[in-house]
Amino acid sequence: MSVFTDVPLAQKLEGSLLKTYKQDDHPNKVFLAYKVCMTSQGQPWVSSVVRKTRMQIAQDPSLTYEYTPVMGMKSFIQASLNLLFGKDSQVIMENRAGGVHTVGDSGAFQLGAQFLKTWHQDSQVVYIISSHKAGGGCLPTEPHGLVFQDMGFTVYEHIFWDSARLCLDPSMLLDVVEQAPHGCIFVIGNIGSCKLTQGQWTQLMVLMKSKQIFPFFDIPYQGLTTDEGVGILVVVALSNELLLCVLSQLTDFARALWLNPPTTGARIITSVLCNPAMQGEWKQSLEGVVKNVMMTKEKVKEKLRLLGTPGSWDHITEQKGSHGYLGLNPQQVDYLVKKKHIYIPKNGRINFTCINSYNIDYITESVNEAVLFTKDSEK
Amino acid sequence: MSVFTDVPLAQKLEGSLLKTYKQDDHPNKVFLAYKVCMTSQGQPWVSSVVRKTRMQIAQDPSLTYEYTPVMGMKSFIQASLNLLFGKDSQVIMENRAGGVHTVGDSGAFQLGAQFLKTWHQDSQVVYIISSHKAGGGCLPTEPHGLVFQDMGFTVYEHIFWDSARLCLDPSMLLDVVEQAPHGCIFVIGNIGSCKLTQGQWTQLMVLMKSKQIFPFFDIPYQGLTTDEGVGILVVVALSNELLLCVLSQLTDFARALWLNPPTTGARIITSVLCNPAMQGEWKQSLEGVVKNVMMTKEKVKEKLRLLGTPGSWDHITEQKGSHGYLGLNPQQVDYLVKKKHIYIPKNGRINFTCINSYNIDYITESVNEAVLFTKDSEK
Numbered sequence: 001m002s003v004f005t006d007v008p009l010a011q012k013l014e015g016s017l018l019k020t021y022k023q024d025d026h027p028n029k030v031f032l033a034y035k036v037c038m039t040s041q042g043q044p045w046v047s048s049v050v051r052k053t054r055m056q057i058a059q060d061p062s063l064t065y066e067y068t069p070v071m072g073m074k075s076f077i078q079a080s081l082n083l084l085f086g087k088d089s090q091v092i093m094e095n096r097a098g099g100v101h102t103v104g105d106s107g108a109f110q111l112g113a114q115f116l117k118t119w120h121q122d123s124q125v126v127y128i129i130s131s132h133k134a135g136g137g138c139l140p141t142e143p144h145g146l147v148f149q150d151m152g153f154t155v156y157e158h159i160f161w162d163s164a165r166l167c168l169d170p171s172m173l174l175d176v177v178e179q180a181p182h183g184c185i186f187v188i189g190n191i192g193s194c195k196l197t198q199g200q201w202t203q204l205m206v207l208m209k210s211k212q213i214f215p216f217f218d219i220p221y222q223g224l225t226t227d228e229g230v231g232i233l234v235v236v237a238l239s240n241e242l243l244l245c246v247l248s249q250l251t252d253f254a255r256a257l258w259l260n261p262p263t264t265g266a267r268i269i270t271s272v273l274c275n276p277a278m279q280g281e282w283k284q285s286l287e288g289v290v291k292n293v294m295m296t297k298e299k300v301k302e303k304l305r306l307l308g309t310p311g312s313w314d315h316i317t318e319q320k321g322s323h324g325y326l327g328l329n330p331q332q333v334d335y336l337v338k339k340k341h342i343y344i345p346k347n348g349r350i351n352f353t354c355i356n357s358y359n360i361d362y363i364t365e366s367v368n369e370a371v372l373f374t375k376d377s378e379k
Numbered sequence: 380m381s382v383f384t385d386v387p388l389a390q391k392l393e394g395s396l397l398k399t400y401k402q403d404d405h406p407n408k409v410f411l412a413y414k415v416c417m418t419s420q421g422q423p424w425v426s427s428v429v430r431k432t433r434m435q436i437a438q439d440p441s442l443t444y445e446y447t448p449v450m451g452m453k454s455f456i457q458a459s460l461n462l463l464f465g466k467d468s469q470v471i472m473e474n475r476a477g478g479v480h481t482v483g484d485s486g487a488f489q490l491g492a493q494f495l496k497t498w499h500q501d502s503q504v505v506y507i508i509s510s511h512k513a514g515g516g517c518l519p520t521e522p523h524g525l526v527f528q529d530m531g532f533t534v535y536e537h538i539f540w541d542s543a544r545l546c547l548d549p550s551m552l553l554d555v556v557e558q559a560p561h562g563c564i565f566v567i568g569n570i571g572s573c574k575l576t577q578g579q580w581t582q583l584m585v586l587m588k589s590k591q592i593f594p595f596f597d598i599p600y601q602g603l604t605t606d607e608g609v610g611i612l613v614v615v616a617l618s619n620e621l622l623l624c625v626l627s628q629l630t631d632f633a634r635a636l637w638l639n640p641p642t643t644g645a646r647i648i649t650s651v652l653c654n655p656a657m658q659g660e661w662k663q664s665l666e667g668v669v670k671n672v673m674m675t676k677e678k679v680k681e682k683l684r685l686l687g688t689p690g691s692w693d694h695i696t697e698q699k700g701s702h703g704y705l706g707l708n709p710q711q712v713d714y715l716v717k718k719k720h721i722y723i724p725k726n727g728r729i730n731f732t733c734i735n736s737y738n739i740d741y742i743t744e745s746v747n748e749a750v751l752f753t754k755d756s757e758k
Contacts, residue, residue, distance in 0.1 A: 003593060004616070007498050010627035035446060044444045051437075058430075058437035065423045067414060067484075103482045103608075104637025105446075119386050147635045214382060229482075229641030237383070248389035256526045257636065258483025262608030264643035 021343045029341040030359050032350040037289055037322050040356040047285040049278050053271045057264075067260045071251050072101020072232075076266035079273035080232045084219075095240040099232040100250045101261045105220075108233040109144040112216060113151050114253045115246075116185060120214060123183035127176065129190055130157040131323075131349050144187065144218065153185075160194055161347075166315035166327045168194035177207050184211075189218025193319040228265025289353070293322050296355050303364035309371050325349050331377075332370040340366040400722040408720040409738050411729040416668055416701050419735040426664040428657050432650045436643075446639045450630050451480020451611075455645035458652035459611045463598075474619040478611040479629045480640045484599075487612040488523040491595060492530050493632045494625075495564060499593060502562035506555065508569055509536040510702075510728050523566065523597065532564075539573055540726075545694035545706045547573035556586050563590075568597025572698040607644025668732070672701050675734050682743040688750050704728050710756075711749040719745040 021031045037045040057063065071077070077099045081092060091097040102108040117124070126148045130141060140146050140155045149155045158176045162169040173194060180186065186208065196204065208215060233250065237243035254261075272278045294317070301313045315327050328336070328348040336342040342363060344350055355363055400410045416424040436442065450456070456478045460471060470476040481487040496503070505527045509520055519525050519534045528534045537555045541548040552573060559565065565587065575583065587594060612629065616622035633640075651657045673696070680692045694706050707715070707727040715721040721742060723729055734742055 003591075004498055004625055005621060007621070007624045007628055009624045010631045036444075046444050055434075055437040058434040065415075065425050103486075103641065104639050106635060106638040107482075110636055119383055143634060143638060150635050212382075228643070229637065229639055242384060242386070245386045245388045246383055249386055252389045255522065256485060256529050257489055258608065259485035259522055260483050260608050262482065262641040262644060264607070265641060 017343050017345065024341055026341040028359075028362050029343070030354065030363060031343045032354045032363075033343060033345050034351050034354055037293075037353045038351065038356075039353075040292070042354070042356060042358070045289060045353065047282055049272055049281045049285060050268055053268045053278065054264075057267055057271065063267075068101070068263055070255045070259060071247065072099075072254075072261050073263055073266045073270065075274070076101060076230075076263075076270045077232060079270050081234065083273055084234060091236050096237045096243050097234065098237075098243045098247050099234045100247065100254055101266060102231040102233050102254075103258050103261050104229045104231070106143055106147055107257070108231045109147045109218075110257065111233050111250060111253055113148050113153070114257075115250055116214075116216075117151050117153070119246075119249065120185065123181065123185065123214075124153045125181055125184040126153045126155045126187060127180050127184055128155060128157045128187045129173070130159050131161070131190060131347060148185075148187075160191075161325055163327075163329070166312070166325070167318065170194055170196045170200050174200065174203060174207070177204060177211075177213065180211065180213060182211050183213065185214045185216055187216045187218055189220065192321055193324065228268060229262070230265030230269065289322075293352050296352050296360075297324075299360060300352070300355060300364055303360065304368060307364060307368040309364075309368040310375060311371065322353050323349055323351050326367070328367070328370065329374070331374045332367075335370040335373055336366055340369070342366055396722050396724065403720055405720040407738075407741050408722070409733065409742060410722045411733045411742075412722060412724050413730050413733055416672075416732045417730065417735075418732075419671070421733070421735060421737070424668060424732065426661055428651055428660045428664060429647055432647045432657065433643075436646055436650065442646075447480070447642055449634045449638060450626065451478075451633075451640050452642055452645045452649065454653070455609075455642075455649045456480060456611060458649045460613065462652055463613060470615050475616045475622050476613065477616075477622045477626050478613045479626065479633055480645060481610040481612050481633075482637050482640050483608045483610070485522055485526055486636070487610045488526045488597075489636065490612050490629060490632055492527050492532070493636075494629055495593075495595075496530050496532070498625075498628065499564065502560065502564065502593075503532045504560055504563040505532045505534045505566060506559050506563055507534060507536045507566045508552070509538050510540070510569060510726060527564075527566075539570075540704055542706075542708070545691070545704070546697065549573055549575045549579050553579065553582060553586070556583060556590075556592065559590065559592060561590050562592065564593045564595055566595045566597055568599065571700060572703065607647060608641070609644030609648065668701070672731050675731050675739070676703070678739060679731070679734060679743055682739065683747060686743060686747040688743075688747040689754060690750065701732050702728055702730050705746070707746070707749065708753065710753050711746075714749040714752055715745055719748070721745055 017033055018031065021029060034044070039045045081097050081099055085092050085097055089097075100111060102111055126145075128140065128142055128145050128148075130145070140149050140157055142157060145155045145157055158172075160168045160170075160172045160176075162172065168191070173191065173196070177186070207213075235243060235246050235250070237246055272282050297317045297319075301316050304313050311327075313327070316324065319325065326344070326348045328344075330346060330348075333344050333346060333348050336344055340362075396412055397410065400408060413423070418424045460476050460478055464471050464476055468476075479490060481490055505524075507519065507521055507524045507527075509524070519528050519536055521536060524534045524536055537551075539547045539549075539551045539555075541551065547570070552570070552575070556565070586592075614622060614625050614629070616625055651661050676696045680695050683692045690706075692706070695703065698704065705723070705727045707723075709725060709727075712723050712725060712727050715723055719741075
């Protein structure tokens with residue numbers, strides 16, 4: 001008896017850049033594609049308040065470890081909703097915002113996609129804002145694009161990075177929404193750096209409303225903690241009655257997916273959010289991270305200026321957040337990876353917190369070299 | 380614009396017994412249906428070694444919190460395989476046992492079912508050993524039965540509890556396997572108390588092999604920890620090459636399900652399993668729990684004997700494990716729940732660790748009353 005002998009090796013989808021980096025023994029190798037924020041010592045950043053809370057939880061003899069309900073930790077859900085909407089917001093006051101505790105990085109997408117598969121049958125078309133240029137044009141490159149596609153949705157990914165003008169282009173975003181089919185699902189994430197004016201935001205909302213486009217917001221990296229693999233799928237309904245119906249259906253899906261979600265991450269987050277002093281400390285530590293990122297970007301720009309690297313590098317400081325486009329073309333990225341052992345995703349979007357005082361000179365000099373080399377080879 | 384206005388309230392599948400218990404304000408109320416082991420103080424039991432390890436992890440400044448690979452924590456997977464098969468077992472020596480880190484209570488079922496849906500297309504029939512008598516006969520009562528059914532499998536649940544002879548009946552099990560269709564999937568769990576003789580085990584194996592029945596083992600409650608929501612889906616293949624193919628496909632499914640599994644539970648388990656002293660302490664604490672359960676069962680039996688409760692109660696001590704059938708009929712269970720505020724699942728299978736010195740007298744006296752009452756009403 002032999003089953004599964006016809007199972008082929010699955011196509012490797014990710015991790016190969018990190019794998020190559022790890023196998024590389026070049027002394028100056030750098031990995032600039034970590035998802036989480038890194039410290040100046042090159043370690044994943046964990047807020048001091050998270051360390052403190054983890055310790056308190058471990059030491060608390062009164063904490064019981066009964067299984068949580070399928071929907072998850074109630075206090076965690078409430079604290080997350082308060083953080084997201086504001087405690088006194090209308091949707092909270094009217095009891096029409098709710099959530100289901102989800103697991104891992106893609107748990108909320110999985111749960112949301114299952115729900116939409118069943119209850120949004122009019123349109124099974126999903127538009128996704130991507131940071132990657134789709135390779136062959138057919139396979140999604142974003143992990144949540146794959147989640148929707150595996151479930152049978154038709155997925156379109158769109159990139160708004162204008163590589164000529166070196167910025168995210170709001171008018172490209174509006175064009176895509178304009179052309180999207182009536183009633184489709186639009187996954188909105190990662191547009192913080194796409195500088196829409198107030199007028200463009202209004203235009204976007206009016207467009208989506210008139211076309212009955214369903215918005216699915218992706219709000220990753222709240223900065224609270226790393227590695228705890230916890231999330232929440234949030235629903236805002238027209239009434240509390242409708243909310244309860246939707247949540248009950250989501251709970252049914254969650255039962256099949258994980259039944260009892262792990263709680264360490266949720267416990268830490270809840271403890272921090274429900275204690276004003278801790279929440280203050282957390283926000284302060286986040287501000288520290290943001291300040292460091294901005295300083296790093298300024299330094300990178302200044303070093304490239306001093307090196308006389310051709311081109312404008314203002315786009316580096318104009319992008320918000322820890323991750324941003326370096327603004328290199330594929331040939332330059334390839335040069336950095338292969339010749340300089342600096343590991344950068346193909347789209348040139350890097351994690352700026354991976355740059356620190358130990359590697360900044362090597363990185364900026366290498367970028368300069370890559371730009372000059374490709375300039376020379378153009379001639 | 381209003382979407383999802385047609386979403387109905389999902390049918391409540393579980394939790395209503397616990398909910399009723401929590402809303403009950405009777406001073407003697409008892410809940411005997413918890414899934415986890417309880418202490419004599421009525422709190423979920425956590426091994427001292429788990430508390431210690433959780434503290435060590437929280438205090439360890441050297442622990443980094445980078446995301447784990449999609450497949451999960453490698454050290455956790457290896458430690459689990461060693462525990463399950465033995466470090467020097469043939470399948471480990473030949474590199475053909477592997478695993479994927481899973482999440483929550485049903486994560487391994489979800490992942491395994493997705494894999495079987497895709498790669499076991501010859502037969503999509505699933506047989507499940509259940510501890511519940513199926514109600515209407517069509518809906519599965521076990522949570523993993525629902526997982527398989529939601530994915531499109533045809534699910535049959537079978538119960539081997541002989542309510543006349545008050546024991547799990549191995550011949551019923553063998554009959555069911557005999558009648559099961561060629562190539563079906565058989566979920567094997569919870570048969571520790573179904574006392575198969577060596578000959579019956581051999582007969583079972585020969586039957587399953589000859590009918591190419593695919594065994595899917597369910598091994599819950601390793602007793603290591605509660606509430607950490609971690610598991611592992613284990614695969615044994617014919618060769619390392621085949622193993623890698625199967626694992627790669629499983630990893631693809633895991634990417635869509637959670638992408639990065641939470642790690643606290645896995646870290647605790649790995650720390651305990653990889654440290655011989657801690658592993659010894661863990662096993663000792665488990666022995667303590669087992670001894671307490673056996674003592675509780677003996678006491679319950681003895682108290683019923685002293686009360687002169689009609690019937691034999693030997694089946695209580697003959698069943699292994701924390702959970703077991705009290706051997707009551709539905710009318711008696713109903714009496715206990717409604718008249719005595721003792722919350723017991725309909726099948727009469729209870730968690731004996733919920734019985735402690737504070738409630739044992741009330742419970743046994745109530746069982747006696749229930750048996751006498753239904754005896755009277757029979758006349």
